[in-house]
Amino acid sequence: MKTADLITTGDFCLYHNVEHTFIKSLQEAGLVEVTIINKTTFIPGTELQKLEKLINLHQLDINVAGIEAISYLLERVQKMQEDMRGLKNKLRLYEGE
DSSP states (O other): OOOGGEEHHHHHHHHOOOHOOOHHHHTTTSOOOEEETEEEEEGGGGGGGHHHHHHHHHHHOHHHHHHHHHHHHHHHHHHHHHHHHHHHHHHHHHHHH
């Protein structure tokens, strides 16, 4: 992974006004992935959008356990929507015959 695709947690926390411990808690809960290079913790660019959504929940005074539950439910809803889209496509095939 290129270092250009990484942002330090320090910079991220400063910009978003959150504590380093919050990012660590999310990482321990398995909600975000971080990369450690030379004892510096980085957030991959692919995780930024997800992390910003989690911070929005945190700013609503939702704790990490609540954020974890909400994330799980949102992932399930997304999966069900994808399944429904696939089923609708299959149904269109049968209706077209």
